[in-house]
Structure formats: C-alpha cells, structure tokens
Amino acid sequence: MVFEANIGAPINRDDLLEKLSANLSEKRFLHVQNVAATAKKLAEHWGYLAVEKAELAGLLHDYAKEETDETFKDLIHKYKLDPALLEWNNNIWHGVVGIYKIQEDFGITDPELLRAIEIHTIGSSEMGLLDKILYVADYIEDSRSFEGVEKARSLAYEDLDAAVAYETLHTVLFLAQKQVQIYPQTIITYNAYVDKLRTKNRS
Numbered sequence: 001m002v003f004e005a006n007i008g009a010p011i012n013r014d015d016l017l018e019k020l021s022a023n024l025s026e027k028r029f030l031h032v033q034n035v036a037a038t039a040k041k042l043a044e045h046w047g048y049l050a051v052e053k054a055e056l057a058g059l060l061h062d063y064a065k066e067e068t069d070e071t072f073k074d075l076i077h078k079y080k081l082d083p084a085l086l087e088w089n090n091n092i093w094h095g096v097v098g099i100y101k102i103q104e105d106f107g108i109t110d111p112e113l114l115r116a117i118e119i120h121t122i123g124s125s126e127m128g129l130l131d132k133i134l135y136v137a138d139y140i141e142d143s144r145s146f147e148g149v150e151k152a153r154s155l156a157y158e159d160l161d162a163a164v165a166y167e168t169l170h171t172v173l174f175l176a177q178k179q180v181q182i183y184p185q186t187i188i189t190y191n192a193y194v195d196k197l198r199t200k201n202r203s
C-alpha cells in the first residue's frame, strides 16, 4: 500500500520498509517500527488526525542514524547549516542534519513531518502535536526498558506536555550524570517544559 498522507512524495510502505531494513541494524529496524506503532496510538489518543504521518515520522526518524560522521559533516557544509553543529556528534546530527538526507533520499517536503524528525532528540520550546508525539513515542516504545519508563508511558496518555517534561528532565539528568555536553536546545526544551511536570506532581 501507499501512504495516503500528503508529504510531498508518494511512499510505498513495502518499499520504505525494505529501504529501512537495508539501512538499519535489525535492532534499530525493530525500534523504528515500534516507534511508528506507538506514534499511531498517541495520534489516535490525542486527536492528531494525520495518523499516517505520525506513523511515517516514527518509521523515518532514525533513518540517518547509521550514516558516517563524514556524511553528516558534508551535509552541514552542503546545506550551509550552523557551523557550531560540527562540534557535536551522531546523537545530535541524526535528527537535525538527518532530515537533509531524508529529503534527498525520499523527496519528502512536508515541513511538519521534517520538523518533528529534526527535533526528535532535542525537543524545542515550541512543539506542535506531531513533534510531541514523536518525541515521546521514541522514549516509550515497547522495547524501551529503563527506570521510569512506566511513569513516562502513563504520563504519555494522561498529559502529553508532562510526558515531554518528564522525558526532558530525565535526559538532562542522564547526560549530566554521564558528564557529557548537553546540546543548548535540550536545555531550552527543559526550561520551557519543566513547569508542566511540577504542576502535574502537585495535582
């Protein structure tokens, strides 16, 4: 079947799955299918009508994750992206720069879909419904197992903003614990959402 979502290019589901399985490890191929299934459920739950676009966002979000550092650096130069990005690594690049690879390989132009994939790791102070669905689905999909994932799963269906806040708080804590650098936009997301979690805990 072909995805009906109007995303700038017709995408045949079987072709997409074939391309994803060729580009991704078995584990990551399962992960993106899980994220797609979770994004679909969240879309239905929160009334995001373009359910197929949410699924596609899940399938495509880590498409560039196994590209080489050289590929990302070339894309940063080719598209004249912020040179500060060169100081980061695959964790940040696979979304923020990965959307250029996705545009090249699939001809996708839909800004809402690309934006959700762009910020799926780091969030934003201004997240739309699809952005939140993908950000949270990536964190809570069925194969994730870490302390707190059950809380994240229940928040995702109770209060989506609180789920974004919970995920961001725990990502920031995790990174600081590991003593690695935190991307500035991750902190901006944290500042924008942290109050939503406090409100939740009080109620």
Ligand code: GDP
Pocket: 062, 065, 091, 092, 095, 120, 121, 122, 138, 171, 174, 175, 180, 181, 182, 183, 184, 186
């Ligand atoms: P995944 O691609 O499904 O593994 O999930 P994500 O795209 O959400 O995250 C990819 C990796 O980036 C994870 O290991 C996160 O802990 C890490 N990460 C998330 N935010 C930041 C950040 O601000 N700075 C750094 N250095 N790493 C981050």
Ligand code: FE
Pocket: 061, 062, 094, 095, 120, 121
């Ligand atoms: Fe990712």
Ligand code: FE
Pocket: 031, 035, 061, 062, 138
């Ligand atoms: Fe992911």
